[in-house]
Amino acid sequence: MEKKIYVIRHCEAEGQSSHAQLTEKGVGQAAELxxxxxxxxxxxxISSPYLRAIQSIERVAEREEVGIVVDDRLAERILSTEVLPDWLEKLKATFDDIDLKFDRGESSREAMQRIVSVVEDIFKSDSDNTLLVTHGNLMSLLLMNYLPDFGFEQWKSLSNPDVFLLKSANGEITIDRLWVG
Known part of the structure; x- marks a missing residue:
């Protein structure tokens, strides 16, 4: 049996906090989504607990009359609890060394295992078509798990929103980018 997971990066938001709302542009993007x-x-x-992720998919949930299940495993990865002025360089380094970890942060491997566990649970479930709403870094790490060449440069090319389809059929997983932002 074929199972599809649409992995969605949230729409444009006002910031990075867990309570950041969608911008006016992000609200329009949610309508497009x-x-x-x-x-x-x-x-x-299934959505990240972050407000911007939930707001990105609310219209679909209402139309389909499907509740949004919040899963903490889809929350954005914490690179560090310290302010990192050179955070972009540090993030790049974590794509090159997936075990690299900064102050009270999460390594790429740890974050990858977290989101892959959600995907594995979905593939084992009865659901044929699932929407999974998360964040760019976590989405990149999921894709990297299945596509080892997916890395920092590909992360930089993601859009808000973005959509990839993970399809599982006969034990084989295929990935296609569906959104052209």
């Missing part, structure tokens, strides 16, 4: 999924049957929606 709802239109994008307009012809699809959605069985299950």
């Amino acid at each position: 709802a239109g994008f999924f307009g012809d699809m049957v959605i069985n299950h929606i």
